Amino acid sequence: MKASNGNHGLEWEENRMMIGFVGTGVMGSRMVKKLLDHGYQVTVYNRTKEKVKALVEYGAFIAESISSLAYSSDIICTCLSMPEDVVEVYLGTSGLIENARSGAIFIDFTTVGSETSKAIFDQAIEKGIAYLDSPVSGGPEGVENGTLTIMVGGEMQAFEKIQPILNVLGETIEYLGPSGSGSIAKLLNQYLVAVHSLAASEAMVTGAAFGLDSEQLYKILKVSYGDSRILRRHMEQYVFDRHFQPGGAVKYVHKDVRLANKLIQEAGMNQFTGQLAEQAFGHAIEEGLQELDMSAVIQPLEEKCGVIVKKTRLL
Structure with a gap:
């Protein structure tokens, strides 16, 4: 893309687009490298x-x-x-909407509530900017392998341009519909992640408690x-080896299930399993486990029951 003459708008030239990327943590840094590997300017x-030092190198x-990033970029992630x-x-x-050019497209990979996505969408539209809530599932390995699931809400025309x-x-x-749709789908996924994490932990701890x-x-x-991807992930990659470096941290899953529980309530339910998951992840944070992988939600249960779920022989 390039800037058009006159009003700082943008004309699309896909082979010349400039991508701006804000947030280069565990996921963002890998996304940037993937884009650079495919010839994009980031x-x-x-x-x-x-x-950002390693990314600049x-x-x-x-x-x-x-x-400055907003003004110089055609697409901002x-x-x-x-x-x-x-x-x-x-x-x-000093943020993106105030400083981006008309015609720019925002792609937000963060997991947030649909209200947040819709509020940003509304303000972006007023400035002639498109905003797509585009949360992802698959973790760091999903970025590296190019296998993420990406759930998108917003304007179809903008989605088609950045696909x-x-x-x-x-x-x-998956394009899911109007603004907020991607965020809703991701939160429902995270709801299951949290509930399955707790259920798998409860089952494994109970088994150990009974010998x-x-x-x-x-x-x-x-x-x-009773199998699940969460059961396999947690046991094989973290719990059996007592290796709890994230991954997806406890504090983020707690945030996500809290937001998802609001959706469940808005849908009309009053009692649901996500409430227990929110409590369990909240308790794990109180125990100082917030920076550990989500599988560490098992640790307070182990402590309560006086057992440790660990490897005893080769699988």
Whole structure:
């Protein structure tokens, strides 16, 4: 893309588009590298400058501020931690909406509530800017393998323009409808992640408390109807080896299930399993486990029952 003459609008030339990327943590940094590998020009910004040094060495440009990145970019991606970060980056006086050019497209990969997505969408539209809520599922390995699931809400025309970029990052790209639709779908996914994490932990701890061999129980469960991707992920990659480095941190799953529970209530339900999951992840945070992988939600249950779910022999 290039700037048009006259009013700082944008004319689309796909082979010349400039991508700005705000938020280069575990997921964002991998997304930037993927885009660079496919020949895109990417300018990065992160509040912690150390986090962009490796990306600059890899070929990215660096922006000194969000406002300068916004003005110089045709497509602006964000991958942030919390909803309040999204609000600040997009709606602040030095933020993206205030400083981006008419015709730009925002792609927000952050998991936020649908209300946040809709509020940003409404303000962006007033400035002639498109905003797509585009949260992802699949974790760091999904970025590296190009197998992310990306759930998109917003204007169809904008989605069609940036779909080639999403195809670089993901394998399953779904346009779900109006603004907020992508965020709703992602929160429902996270609801299941949280509930399955708690249920798998409860089952494995209970088995250990009654003297069952944890690996043998797992071997049975993973070939039975009780199997789940979360059960396999947690046991094989984290719990059995007692290795709890994230992954997806406890604090983020707690945030996500809290937002998802609001949706469940708005749908008309008053009692539901997500409430227990929110409590369990909240308790894990109180126990100081917030930075550990979500599978660490098992640790308070182990402590309560006086057992440890661990490897006893090779699977």
